[in-house]
Amino acid sequence: MEPAKKLQTLPTIEEQAENQSFLSKLKELKVGVIPLPLYVALALIIYSASIYKQLPADMIGGFAVIMVMGILLGDIGLKIPILKDIGGPAILALLVPSIMVFYKLINPAAMGAVTTLMKTSNFLYLYISCLVAGSILGMNRKALLQGFTRMFVPLVVGTLASVVAGVLVGSLFGYEMKHTFFYIVVPIIGGGIGEGILPLSLGYSQILGKSAETFVSQMIPAAVIGNIVAIICAGLMKRLGEKKPELTGNGVLVKAKGGDKITKETNINKPIDFSLMGAGLLIACGFFIFGNLAHKFLGIPGPVLMIVAATLVKCLKVMPAKMEQGAYHLYKFVSTSLTWPLMVGLGILYIPLKDVVKIVTPAYVVVCSVVVVTMVGTGYLVGKFMKMYPVDAAIVTGCHSGLGGTGDVAILSASNRMSLMPFAQVATRLGGASTVILATLLMKLLS
Numbered sequence: 359m360e361p362a363k364k365l366q367t368l369p370t371i372e373e374q375a376e377n378q379s380f381l382s383k384l385k386e387l388k389v390g391v392i393p394l395p396l397y398v399a400l401a402l403i404i405y406s407a408s409i410y411k412q413l414p415a416d417m418i419g420g421f422a423v424i425m426v427m428g429i430l431l432g433d434i435g436l437k438i439p440i441l442k443d444i445g446g447p448a449i450l451a452l453l454v455p456s457i458m459v460f461y462k463l464i465n466p467a468a469m470g471a472v473t474t475l476m477k478t479s480n481f482l483y484l485y486i487s488c489l490v491a492g493s494i495l496g497m498n499r500k501a502l503l504q505g506f507t508r509m510f511v512p513l514v515v516g517t518l519a520s521v522v523a524g525v526l527v528g529s530l531f532g533y534e535m536k537h538t539f540f541y542i543v544v545p546i547i548g549g550g551i552g553e554g555i556l557p558l559s560l561g562y563s564q565i566l567g568k569s570a571e572t573f574v575s576q577m578i579p580a581a582v583i584g585n586i587v588a589i590i591c592a593g594l595m596k597r598l599g600e601k602k603p604e605l606t607g608n609g610v611l612v613k614a615k616g617g618d619k620i621t622k623e624t625n626i627n628k629p630i631d632f633s634l635m636g637a638g639l640l641i642a643c644g645f646f647i648f649g650n651l652a653h654k655f656l657g658i659p660g661p662v663l664m665i666v667a668a669t670l671v672k673c674l675k676v677m678p679a680k681m682e683q684g685a686y687h688l689y690k691f692v693s694t695s696l697t698w699p700l701m702v703g704l705g706i707l708y709i710p711l712k713d714v715v716k717i718v719t720p721a722y723v724v725v726c727s728v729v730v731v732t733m734v735g736t737g738y739l740v741g742k743f744m745k746m747y748p749v750d751a752a753i754v755t756g757c758h759s760g761l762g763g764t765g766d767v768a769i770l771s772a773s774n775r776m777s778l779m780p781f782a783q784v785a786t787r788l789g790g791a792s793t794v795i796l797a798t799l800l801m802k803l804l805s
Contacts, residue, residue, distance in 0.1 A: 390429040401426050408467040415467070420475025420703070423468045427455060428699030445593030445772025449586065451698045452768055455705035460712055469706070476703040483646060485692060485700055486763050487664065489779040491642040492689020494668040495682040497777070498610075502672060505611035508744050509754055509781050513789055516736035516755045517547060524729040531721035536804065538725065544797045545577035546584035546729050549790015550762020555581060561798035565805050579714040580726050585761040585768065587730040592753050592773035595734070599749040607747035609777035611754065634684030641677075641685050661763070662787045665780050693776040697767065704764045730759045750778060757782035758789040 387394040404422045407413040413422070431454055435447030458464050475481050494502065521543055528538030540562070548554025559573035599606030607613070649664030656663065671677050734756040741751025753773050760769050766782040 390433045413467045415470045419471030424699040424702040428702040432698030443597045445589040448589050448768045448772040451701035452705040455702050456709040456711045487642040487646040488692040491645050492685045493777045494780050496686030512737040512740035512755045515740050516733045519736040520729045520733040523732040527728045528725045542580045545580040546759050548793045554790045579717045582714050583726040584759045585765045587727045588756045588759045589772045591734045592769045595749045596773040606749035609775045611750050635688045638685035638688035697771045733759045754781045758785045
């Protein structure tokens with residue numbers, strides 16, 4: 359009887375099958391592209407390292423933190439009904455980390471690693487450089503030139519319309535027109551915090567004789583709310599393009615005969631060559647460094663000069679086709695794999711929720727929303743009139759109401775149109791710089 363008892367304690371064939379079935383189902387569950395058990399193991403390792411202060415305060419630790427959070431938040435944002443249709447991954451990846459910072463839920467070790475990656479190592483500009491170089495070099499030359507020449511009309515008209523609409527709606531809610539213009543509308547269309555709000559605060563400070571910090575805290579909430587509304591608008595535009603494909607070029611700005619989007623030489627269907635991608639990384643870094651170098655002599659913002667240089671190289675056909683292919687494939691890798699993690703880093707460091715909470719009222723949110731919606735709506739209508747794809751024209755115009763490079767990434771990722779990054783950068787940089795200059799001059803005249 360003893361052997362029989364031992365046999366009874368062993369799992370039956372049915373139980374073994376059930377266990378195997380459970381394990382196979384568990385392995386099929388994924389967070390992003392990572393199997394759930396592996397994701398949980400990696401997350402526990404990174405969290406434990408941060409708790410026991412063993413997380414490297416460098417790029418390795420920074421990437422670990424933003425990747426583990428970005429993959430999860432992006433995946434959740436893609437699965438929540440309604441939210442997924444209005445840029446859910448971008449909204450969650452930006453706001454959840456910002457909320458965690460506000461409630462001090464991110465420990466100092468993780469904050470230090472992310473700060474090193476985002477600020478010391480300047481990951482945002484590496485990301486933008488790869489996107490600008492790859493998308494321009496991988497674009498059809500004719501579509502590229504037409505896009506740059508035509509985009510200024512919806513941009514200018516959209517800016518003027520948003521200013522008028524914002525000031526009028528602000529006055530309906532009891533805001534003084536001057537206050538609405540300088541402290542709500544201008545911060546939204548000023549090109550972000552670093553390129554817009556900080557120069558504006560210095561200008562306002564010199565003119566009005568107050569400390570710059572007081573103006574920063576007044577203007578940041580408008581820029582943050584405007585950026586969130588622009589992300590939602592981009593998600594809605596993407597949804598409209600899916601319902602009515604004739605309204606969108608899916609990342610192409612100008613309607614062209616044959617619908618060419620990318621030259622055959624740099625088509626994504628070409629086999630990926632990792633050595634060419636390495637060359638593409640060097641090319642992207644080279645364009646960014648050239649922009650900084652030329653800025654010293656020309657005074658024009660470096661990112662704008664980087665775009666000009668890449669456009670000239672593409673139009674003059676001086677870059678070998680293989681190098682264009684490498685830069686394009688690098689752009690596809692970066693935009694596919696690093697967008698949500700990047701936005702986690704931006705949410706941790708560049709979306710100051712405490713400043714937003716201080717000043718926000720329902721009327722304030724409405725005024726900010728009207729500015730952005732007018733900008734996007736005008737871009738749509740004028741783009742249609744200019745024989746551009748109205749959905750893509752609206753998205754690019756909407757980037758003028760985002761948080762600089764941060765906003766461009768979030769808005770374009772919400773609409774799945776990273777190939778529009780060069781146009782978005784021009785809208786943000788040139789539009790923002792023009793706004794800052796004109797607003798400062800007007801402040802001086804009216805004070």
